[in-house]
Amino acid sequence: MNTQTNEHHPWAEPYKIKMVELLRMTTREERLAAIREAGYNTFLTRSRDVYIDLLTDSGTSAMSDRQWAGIMLGDEAYSGSENFYHLEAAVREFYGYKHLVPTHQGRGAENLMSQILISDGDFVPGNMYFTTTRLHQELAGGTFVDVIVDEAHDPENTFPFKGNVDLDKLDALVQEVGADRVPYISLEGNVNMAGGQPFSMENLKALRQYCRKHDIPIMLDATRTIENAWFIREREAGYSDMPVRKILREICDLTDGCTMSAKKDALVNIGGFFACNDDEVFKKAQNLVVVYEGLHTYGGLAGRDMEAMAQGIRESVTEEHMAARIGQVRYLGQKLLAAGIPIVRPIGSHAIFIDARRFLPHIDQEHFPAQSLAAELFIESGIRTMERGIVSAGRDPETGKNRKPKLELVRLTIPRRVYTQAHMDVVADAVIDVYHRREEIRGLKMVYEPEYLRFFQARFEPLT
Numbered sequence: 001m002n003t004q005t006n007e008h009h010p011w012a013e014p015y016k017i018k019m020v021e022l023l024r025m026t027t028r029e030e031r032l033a034a035i036r037e038a039g040y041n042t043f044l045t046r047s048r049d050v051y052i053d054l055l056t057d058s059g060t061s062a063m064s065d066r067q068w069a070g071i072m073l074g075d076e077a078y079s080g081s082e083n084f085y086h087l088e089a090a091v092r093e094f095y096g097y098k099h100l101v102p103t104h105q106g107r108g109a110e111n112l113m114s115q116i117l118i119s120d121g122d123f124v125p126g127n128m129y130f131t132t133t134r135l136h137q138e139l140a141g142g143t144f145v146d147v148i149v150d151e152a153h154d155p156e157n158t159f160p161f162k163g164n165v166d167l168d169k170l171d172a173l174v175q176e177v178g179a180d181r182v183p184y185i186s187l188e189g190n191v192n193m194a195g196g197q198p199f200s201m202e203n204l205k206a207l208r209q210y211c212r213k214h215d216i217p218i219m220l221d222a223t224r225t226i227e228n229a230w231f232i233r234e235r236e237a238g239y240s241d242m243p244v245r246k247i248l249r250e251i252c253d254l255t256d257g258c259t260m261s262a263k264k265d266a267l268v269n270i271g272g273f274f275a276c277n278d279d280e281v282f283k284k285a286q287n288l289v290v291v292y293e294g295l296h297t298y299g300g301l302a303g304r305d306m307e308a309m310a311q312g313i314r315e316s317v318t319e320e321h322m323a324a325r326i327g328q329v330r331y332l333g334q335k336l337l338a339a340g341i342p343i344v345r346p347i348g349s350h351a352i353f354i355d356a357r358r359f360l361p362h363i364d365q366e367h368f369p370a371q372s373l374a375a376e377l378f379i380e381s382g383i384r385t386m387e388r389g390i391v392s393a394g395r396d397p398e399t400g401k402n403r404k405p406k407l408e409l410v411r412l413t414i415p416r417r418v419y420t421q422a423h424m425d426v427v428a429d430a431v432i433d434v435y436h437r438r439e440e441i442r443g444l445k446m447v448y449e450p451e452y453l454r455f456f457q458a459r460f461e462p463l464t
């Protein structure tokens with residue numbers, strides 16, 4: 001099988017453009033005014049002031065003509081919408097779980113799962129935290145415990161499976177608190193906060209064995225798991241000839257259920273789901289979803305959203321789509337590496353992560369180097385990126401102190417099917433220009449800090 005597509009165009013876009021959205025370019029003065037107004041937080045800038053938007057790959061994909069056609073097929077019935085059954089069929093076919101509960105997006109599913117499975121005082125191990133995932137675990141009375149391999153915390157380490165679970169760390173937790181205090185292990189595909197890094201199938205199989213022995217379910221965060229499947233095919237012995245969709249199924253078959261933000265892999269602007277195999281857990285999720293989201297056959301979505309998602313899932317597992325997706329991110333990453341820019345390696349699937357510690361070694365972590373760099377990139381070029389460092393990590397709920405993550409990163413996240421190679425060239429040039437004058441960049445101080453997920457709304461001022 002030709003997994004890398006055509007040899008002459010290793011990742012040419014497998015589509016042509018039918019409609020365009022015009023971009024607005026701004027002056028440096030306009031951008032300076034905009035970032036000041038936004039409290040030096042790219043989350044608070046207005047989209048109209050952004051030239052190339054690399055804030056997130058979440059909900060920012062371009063839908064296909066077939067997905068838009070699906071929007072017109074919305075069956076907007078309160079109950080039993082036809083689109084729900086299409087979505088259920090797609091999830092069963094490609095993810096393989098028996099039961100599906102749609103939610104408005106990923107964190108809706110995380111809320112349901114955390115409330116159902118976690119009891120007060122439980123410990124939830126995971127291969128690195130994700131912001132919303134951990135918060136829902138904590139709100140349900142649990143304590144998150146990081147059990148990812150050490151390599152994941154080192155941006156320069158090129159280990160191919162930095163998303164792997166360290167079974168010794170997991171076992172140490174189970175020995176300490178007892179398996180009955182561990183309701184499940186939270187396993188994320190292509191670990192976002194580590195730089196979009198995959199786990200290996202070998203690691204997942206070993207984890208399955210361990211968890212079977214201790215009767216601990218594995219709950220997958222399936223948000224970017226097709227991208228994880230792609231890396232397994234590229235890097236793991238025995239998978240080089242397997243279609244990516246089969247690898248995805250094999251991953252899901254080794255787990256007990258999942259939460260999904262369909263705004264990523266599944267190519268929609270809104271949507272998510274919880275899926276599982278256990279009948280009792282499903283019944284509870286079906287019941288709880290009516291409290292927070294909506295009836296169990298729409299979960300906070302319109303019928304048309306579910307149709308677009310069902311079609312998006314089918315497109316997302318194709319080889320051509322995935323080759324272009326991974327290829328575009330890698331293209332940008334290789335340009336930056338060639339220019340000596342410190343980025344997380346190996347290059348991940350959904351984003352390039354600049355290592356702000358090495359980019360701005362003169363700024364102490366308490367002065368938010370990644371936040372400063374994200375603001376500077378916006379001022380330089382109108383490119384909007386996201387901090388993934390000390391601001392995102394938040395405070396320890398016990399001590400109230402800042403968590404100090406080893407990774408202090410700026411994420412340049414690439415939306416799916418949206419930007420061209422020429423845009424990637426502009427991004428690379430902007431980053432390189434800022435790198436050449438990096439000594440001028442100063443840190444920030446936080447002047448407003450909201451209680452939950454502070455990175456979304458915190459405000460900053462430059463240090464004088």
Ligand code: F0G
Pocket residue numbers: 055056057058105106107108130132133188192221223224260261262263272
């Ligand atoms: N899990 C992962 C791994 C995610 O990356 C996200 C969202 C979620 C869960 C929550 O899903 O946003 O649909 O509620 N990540 C976005 C990002 C926000 O930019 O990385 P959601």
